[in-house]
Amino acid sequence: MRRSVQSCHGRAIAVAAALALAATGAIAAVAPPAVAANSVSVSVDAALQLATVPATGVGVNIPVYDANMNSAATPGLLSTAGFNTVRYPGGSHSDVYHWQTGTAEAGAYVAPNTGFDAFMGTVRAAGAQPIITANYGSGTPQEAADWVRYANVTKGYGVKYWEIGNEVYGNGEYSNGNGWEYDTHSSKSATTYANNLVQYVSAMKAVDPGIKIGAVLTTPGYWPDGIVGPGDTMDWNHTVLSIAGSKIDFAIVHAYPTSTSPADLLTKPQAQNPAIAGAVRSLINQYAGTNAPNVGIAVTEANAQAYLDTSPNGLFAPDNYLTWIENGAFNVDWWDLRNGTDCTKVTTVEGATDYNDGGMVSSGAGCEPTVNTPFPAYYGTQMISKLGAPGDTLVKAASSSSLLSAHAVRKANGDVTVMLINKDPNNAATVSLSYTGFTPSSATPTVYSYLKNGHSIGSAQSGSTTAQTVPAYGITVVQMHPTSAPCRVVYNKNEWPGGMVGTVTVVNNSLGQVNGWSLGFTFPGDNAITNTWSASVSQSGTSVNAANVWYDAAVPQGGSVQWGFNATWSRSDANPSAFWFNGASCAIG
Template sequence: MAALVAGAGAGALALSAGAAPAVDITVDAGTSLGTVPSTGVGLNTAVYDTYMNDPSAASLMKAAGVRQLRFPGGSVADAYHWRTHTVTGGSWAAPGTDFDHFMATAKRVGAQPIITANYGSGTPQEAADWVRYANVSKGYGVKYWEIGNEVSGNGYYGSKWEVDNHADKSPREYAKNLLAYAKAMKAVDPTVKIGAVLNTPGSWPDGVKAAGDNADWNHTVLSVAGKSIDFVIIHWYPSGAGTADILKTPAQIAGTTSAVRSLLHTYAGPHAASVKIAVTETSSAMSPAQTSQAAALFAPDTYMSWLEQGAVGVDWWDLHNGPGKPTTVNGETDYQDGGVLSVGGCSGGTCEPARETPFPTYWGIRSLTALAQPGDTMVKASSANPSVAVHAVRSSNGGLNVMLINKNPQNAAQVSLSYTGYTPAPGTVRTVSYTKGGTALTTATRGTAAAQKLPPYSITTLRLKPSSAATHTDTPSPASTPNAATPNAATPNDAAPVASASGTIGTRAQATAVGAPVGRPDRSNTAGGLAATGMSDAVTYSAVGGLLAIAAGTVLVLRQRRSRATHGG
């Protein structure tokens, strides 16, 4: 078997020359990693996005199987006042992007909302009033509520990108206020679920102790509030110098999840098993690829890896963003746009496709519709070569779907598959694929359940039927992993997921038609290679660096990220 090496330049996965490598895939359909949650496949929206409620965007989200939408958008949430639809600090919220308009879009998409309550410039009473309006007055039934966005980015550890007007910005004060928010909100509706903001294990400022503190953010917050919260919040932005690096990072998710669960077991006691993990922001923003094929491959691998580890939902960043400085990644133009749909903007003389055109990342997420639907059972699957990732799901109709992701941009992969706990029907099989340069998912009948040839840089899902000789009465047995959730998917022509990254807006003059999502400091950790993210207001963030988007007419310009040393990480 050819050796896997990191390529030069864009960092593509490269194999030694020769025939397509043979990759052995094993699927254990008799196991269970949990069922696909109804909130599994999510996407971020933002009040500064003028196009947030475009009917065409709603149709594309629905077709992509998006079942959860986050609002009001990254760091702007800590400055946003829902009742007046205003933003603290001179920033702005676009007309027609208020809570009721957002909920109308969520209903059209068929997605559940997850709301970030304003911790930075709000109060427990403001949050409780929002719950009352949403669930008592309007009957929206909003279940999940985060308390703040990336609160540890409030300057307490030296870097500031998050609005926090509290005099005391310590983790202990956040935990104390978190309990006050939870008490006020649950007094209005006891059924709501309250989430606490954690730092991603292995990513700055995880592990950092401020002067006078006995512990870091995560240990302090959970020691105070661990027994009272319903879920914890992780933002996962893995970093990589090249596309090969970023495509390897989903393998880190199991370790990150284990670290979070260890904290919960330490501080939540018997309550730990009921505390969920929500990944409310993730994307490939800390890599060279954002709109090119590598990002498309990264997306479903990331969704499934988190869901198999028990995440209750994964929210991609984001619906719309705006172009940065275009570059070429593995022969494709990458607009450096964190959105899954184009805003039609231009940067450096290069213009994106027409507004609401799906980027490859969108199609990567939509590929999940061929793999799973809420309620389907995720099962164990493994690959003998990291150049091909695999995920498998037992569908409620007795079928078995297997997603194969060939991470090699140049070479096809010859895949041999074996199964336990399931006997596929003989003959050719139906496949649903997304290949480099594609503008749709492609359905075909080719190969068999035992052998497939995967095109370079492609996503291929086998939709297998059981052999008529099989009894199909076996029930998958739980695997020795946490309760898991999976992306939602419908038929190949239906939808799939989309996820997240933080956004904040600058002054109104800096906002474009889409708004001004701002960046985050690169908080990558040399051990884990992860980078948590956050967004700042324009003034603060100009000193910190990051993905600050500013307007030039209808053009968004993304500033270059600066090194970790810039913000003291």
């Protein structure tokens, strides 16, 4: 991938060990008066689910050259922002770092007290989980397998997600040996990586079959995607997946979109993420065979390349995370928590100082603010935790304006929350909201807001469920409760290891006479429906939709309908946590 100095090889700016720990202030910025207001319509379809919010969705990198990795402040910084995944040992350092000794090759700096056990203590204290990048560049399958054994057998850490190498395609294969990724293999071709990857998978899963292992891909549309290297017959992605696609559990891309202006940057989540995710999914489907539905997509490095510490990136961050997840990524990891900077490149963007630091918070070095001072991207990411939590459902939200992004979440209790991101730096947005499959109560909603150049997140009871004003360059999250539930679902099952029989009863409380119905829900586990009665049922992944058959289409108000199914399962057959009857959210029980 062609990137600026913030690429992995350029990110290894040693964060000085002497950085002092300090508390951050929480002074809210006063929004400047808007000179005009743009009218925007946002429609929310609470019955059209895009994705389940994953427990690994909102992540961040912490590299071993960060001297504050395991400081007392770090767990709080992680949990407050809502980070549930932390990637280690960090970017290109992954391919020089040896976990047993805590040392790195090629003269790479490793800060004190950044060893694996110390890192795991911080991650656990934050209530997060790790994603570990095993050393491919100067490591071996045996070294990686030993790491799995130590982590999951000796220490019982239960580390589930493992990458094999960082940006391995940056090993010089495509640039006359002038790459940024350390690679001591005599052959640096995609074929070599893929064949070695299979060996890593075999060795590591022999220790713990339950772990998930990811393969490094080039980002579709970014260099060196599409280039066929010496010794290969296809480009990197086709080669790697044709050899290892049936063996891996997830595919990895990194995404640092280039941009010509803040306005251009703020178009990138919608303009690029769906296309990249679709291209990766197509490759997985092409090469992973029957394993394809089980292969996930992880974006283990993500950030902008400019405006890093100012308001544009504060808007870009939540929009970027959520758009990736809506398009199938189970993990997105920001580069990074603390990074460091070159103080000769400090600029001013939208009235605030941009230190050209890729971190979410200040490293405290040189020209920067006190260590751990949050930058706007930190607050923007924290707003995601106001929108929803793991297990909630991202649903369709559409905006009439390209200057306002909208994301929506439906919670298991029937609540709906909406995030509105105003990309206009000068004008407020007057937003009218409409809903399908959800009827909000008349109560004034709780509204969280992050303002341009702000230093905290505010909350208030304001506006209404159908009208909100979002300040210029502001983010608003509106939390709403439904009116009383118009339907009720009773879900019963008879289970045994590997199989079950389920019956579903829907009671029509207040929907009037129903003539034709559909019921949507998502299995939390890996249930696969094999047979049904009294309904026409389709299943895509864990999502299920049941519709009436000819003899039970009519359900009077106060009446009910019942249907049933057989299913297989292996890991879990936990009960669904939410149901939608003709788009209406139903009570359970």
